[in-house]
Amino acid sequence: MGVEKAPASWIPTRSLVTALSLLAGVVLGQALACPALLPALALCGLGLALPTSWRYPVIALGLGLTLCWRTVAPGDLLPARIDVGRPLSLVVHQVGDWRLLDGRRHTRARLELLRQGATVITWPVTVQLALPPGQRVAGSRWRLRGYLRRPAPLANGVPARRLPAWRVQVKSLRLIEVLPDRRPSAGLEALLRRWRGRTRQAVVRAAGLHPGGALARALVLGEATALPENWLRGLRRTGMAHVVALSGLHLGILAAWLVLLGRPLPRGWAAALVIVGTLLYLGLGGGRASLVRSWLMVAAAGAAALSGRSARSIHALAWTAAGLAALQPAAVQEVGFQLTFAASIGVILGSRWLPSRWPLLPRSVARALATTAGAQLATAPLALPVFHWLPLWAWAWNLALVPAVALAVPVSFIWVAAAVVWPAAASRAVSLLDALAGLISLPASLPAGWLGGIPWSAGAALSGLLACSVALVLARPRPAVLGLALLLVVGECGYRRALGETVVQFIDVGQGDAMLLRQEGAGLMVDGGGWRGPGVAERALLPTLGRAGIRELEVAIVSHGDGDHCRGLLELADYVPIREVWMAPGTALTPCGLQLALVPGIRVRPLWAGQEMTWRGWRFEVLNPLPGARGAGNEDSLVLRAQHGDRSLLLTGDIGHVTEHRILGRVPPRALRSTLLKVAHHGSSSSTSLSWLQAARPELAVISASRNNPFGHPAASVLNRLESQAIPVLRTDRSGQVEIRWPDVGRWRLATPGAPK
Numbered sequence: 001m002g003v004e005k006a007p008a009s010w011i012p013t014r015s016l017v018t019a020l021s022l023l024a025g026v027v028l029g030q031a032l033a034c035p036a037l038l039p040a041l042a043l044c045g046l047g048l049a050l051p052t053s054w055r056y057p058v059i060a061l062g063l064g065l066t067l068c069w070r071t072v073a074p075g076d077l078l079p080a081r082i083d084v085g086r087p088l089s090l091v092v093h094q095v096g097d098w099r100l101l102d103g104r105r106h107t108r109a110r111l112e113l114l115r116q117g118a119t120v121i122t123w124p125v126t127v128q129l130a131l132p133p134g135q136r137v138a139g140s141r142w143r144l145r146g147y148l149r150r151p152a153p154l155a156n157g158v159p160a161r162r163l164p165a166w167r168v169q170v171k172s173l174r175l176i177e178v179l180p181d182r183r184p185s186a187g188l189e190a191l192l193r194r195w196r197g198r199t200r201q202a203v204v205r206a207a208g209l210h211p212g213g214a215l216a217r218a219l220v221l222g223e224a225t226a227l228p229e230n231w232l233r234g235l236r237r238t239g240m241a242h243v244v245a246l247s248g249l250h251l252g253i254l255a256a257w258l259v260l261l262g263r264p265l266p267r268g269w270a271a272a273l274v275i276v277g278t279l280l281y282l283g284l285g286g287g288r289a290s291l292v293r294s295w296l297m298v299a300a301a302g303a304a305a306l307s308g309r310s311a312r313s314i315h316a317l318a319w320t321a322a323g324l325a326a327l328q329p330a331a332v333q334e335v336g337f338q339l340t341f342a343a344s345i346g347v348i349l350g351s352r353w354l355p356s357r358w359p360l361l362p363r364s365v366a367r368a369l370a371t372t373a374g375a376q377l378a379t380a381p382l383a384l385p386v387f388h389w390l391p392l393w394a395w396a397w398n399l400a401l402v403p404a405v406a407l408a409v410p411v412s413f414i415w416v417a418a419a420v421v422w423p424a425a426a427s428r429a430v431s432l433l434d435a436l437a438g439l440i441s442l443p444a445s446l447p448a449g450w451l452g453g454i455p456w457s458a459g460a461a462l463s464g465l466l467a468c469s470v471a472l473v474l475a476r477p478r479p480a481v482l483g484l485a486l487l488l489v490v491g492e493c494g495y496r497r498a499l500g501e502t503v504v505q506f507i508d509v510g511q512g513d514a515m516l517l518r519q520e521g522a523g524l525m526v527d528g529g530g531w532r533g534p535g536v537a538e539r540a541l542l543p544t545l546g547r548a549g550i551r552e553l554e555v556a557i558v559s560h561g562d563g564d565h566c567r568g569l570l571e572l573a574d575y576v577p578i579r580e581v582w583m584a585p586g587t588a589l590t591p592c593g594l595q596l597a598l599v600p601g602i603r604v605r606p607l608w609a610g611q612e613m614t615w616r617g618w619r620f621e622v623l624n625p626l627p628g629a630r631g632a633g634n635e636d637s638l639v640l641r642a643q644h645g646d647r648s649l650l651l652t653g654d655i656g657h658v659t660e661h662r663i664l665g666r667v668p669p670r671a672l673r674s675t676l677l678k679v680a681h682h683g684s685s686s687s688t689s690l691s692w693l694q695a696a697r698p699e700l701a702v703i704s705a706s707r708n709n710p711f712g713h714p715a716a717s718v719l720n721r722l723e724s725q726a727i728p729v730l731r732t733d734r735s736g737q738v739e740i741r742w743p744d745v746g747r748w749r750l751a752t753p754g755a756p757k
Helices: 014-031 037-049 054-068 184-206 210-221 229-237 247-262 267-284 289-306 313-327 327-333 335-353 363-386 394-421 423-440 461-475 477-495 536-548 565-571 586-589 591-596 657-665 692-694 716-724
Strands: 088-094 099-101 104-116 119-121 126-130 140-147 166-169 177-178 502-506 515-520 522-527 553-557 578-583 603-604 610-617 617-625 637-644 646-653 676-678 701-702 729-731 738-742 748-750
Touching: 014 054, 014 313, 014 565, 037 054, 037 140, 037 177, 054 313, 088 126, 088 522, 104 477, 104 676, 126 327, 177 229, 184 210, 184 423, 184 502, 210 394, 210 423, 247 267, 247 394, 267 289, 267 515, 289 335, 313 327, 313 610, 327 335, 363 461, 394 423, 423 676, 502 536, 502 586, 515 536, 522 536, 522 565, 536 565, 565 578, 565 591, 586 591, 617 657, 637 716, 657 692, 692 716, 716 729
Parallel strands: 126 166, 522 553, 553 578, 578 603, 646 676, 676 701, 701 729
Antiparallel strands: 088 104, 088 140, 099 104, 104 119, 104 126, 140 166, 140 177, 502 515, 502 738, 515 522, 610 617, 617 637, 637 646, 738 748
């Protein structure tokens, strides 16, 4: 008697079309912002009258549109009746773990109810809750009183990765009332938080300062920030950040190991082992959306195995995407949602089609290359416009690091379990994790430059054309080579279109300073921001360099060692080569200045008053600090006057009245006259005196500060002095990036590509 074969797919093709139609309806509904309800319901009704082959897809399309009725992307819009300038009463419940940042305990909380005066509304958004320094609060659901704030996104003429989250900062615990949490899921959430917290404590006790413990926290608990920041930057610049950011890759790796472990077991027990093991991993990882999406796919495959059927990955992927979109329509606008499914599609299609095109390679090598190439090409149209970074060798790094991660995930999982139940054994075995951490940290030791990647700024259309061209080259090498070469040449010519003019860009870095000077296609940067901590290089500096087509900095100038001026340059040095750094002698004594000076390949030039430097036809005259000065404060900032023909800049760092008067006592006023003035210390009242303005007599002044900053910059007194001298002012807190172009002939032109902010 013959054996009946299982069907090729446990989901019919019509069902696949239905899933894609539901997903398309949600995407279209989000694009329309708020589609009309009646047409969406009418489309569902129309589907009932259509033939069977069209019925379910049309109904699914109408259902997707209906689900988007009155939905708003989380955190995008504040109800018009609410005034953020006045205090509010909020009811929130905790949805994340507590984290310690800048001396305050932070957590994510879901807003249930918002009250201001007689206005009471429900507004289901997730906010960041910050407690007073050193304080703790009990419970997981609270009524609190405070101000709702949202930091303004950086405005540099490129789309922001995501809008900053709304924040609630409580000044005193007396403003917080603990409420009973009667939600059905509250008990499970509290249990998971306690479980994760105790597991974290066990890991920290067993690992101490070993890097292997930080790796285990990243790969099991999802706490990638436990890793050193230079490790994370090294992974990001090589396109390998996904190896430590919990995602479907890690859950899939664990599932594969569990499948191998369950081979001797009956099919049902093996499937149950995979589902339960990955569910535990999901709980330890904090239930993040990327893991939930992947777990649903694993569960679908396990259900198919239990039923004796075979599951097609593309069907499971389509239904997972459609189901999650139906449950949370606004999620389709999130970059993480898009990248997860784009990468999965790339892996499926790449591993299926590309290996047969490379007959000279061993099958295993061809399949590995095809998998990583497919994922990178499928995500390129989404990732390049958002991250502005092209990791040229990500495919090679995937081949090197993914096997290490494939071993590190189960080892970390087992080690974390040992840290909980047998701490002494875990402490002795942490050296194995240290070795794996050493492998995963290799990109951090890579020098900046082409081996990691290059700044690249392109829209979705150009990025998509680039990805398609590369895919054609890989699938059919000869026909598409010329087209790809032409595309790259055209793109590069577009970046280099400003070779014949001088461009000065005051970059919006929030509360801080950063200026890019471009001449003859080369770049010089003065300061780099960094007040809010790490990430300013990726969010502001790299996009600006990418749009300008600048792949390295010939000179970087550090006015002084404060984080809001220096930290961004230190981050940038991990991405693009910097040939020289000019700084005051005292800057090298600060933590940031010292780290920057020790970056391999950088030549440091200490400067003091009386020296002159040249760059690409520009002459830089040093006005401060005095020779022999070793101070590192604001008054010892590097002050430069740069001249190129009839173009001049006065760059002032964070100096105050004391240094201004000292410079005026040594330098004749006419020697300070400049076309552009960078207003000192972000417009602080302690700087930019009237005598300083009368000596400089600039045609334009630029103030770099963040919106609603806690220091009150720029001060009204400084703005009044500038107005009294009839000096026009542009501010990054209002206009975003300020761009000044000097053509070879004619007057300079102003642009504010990020305005209005």
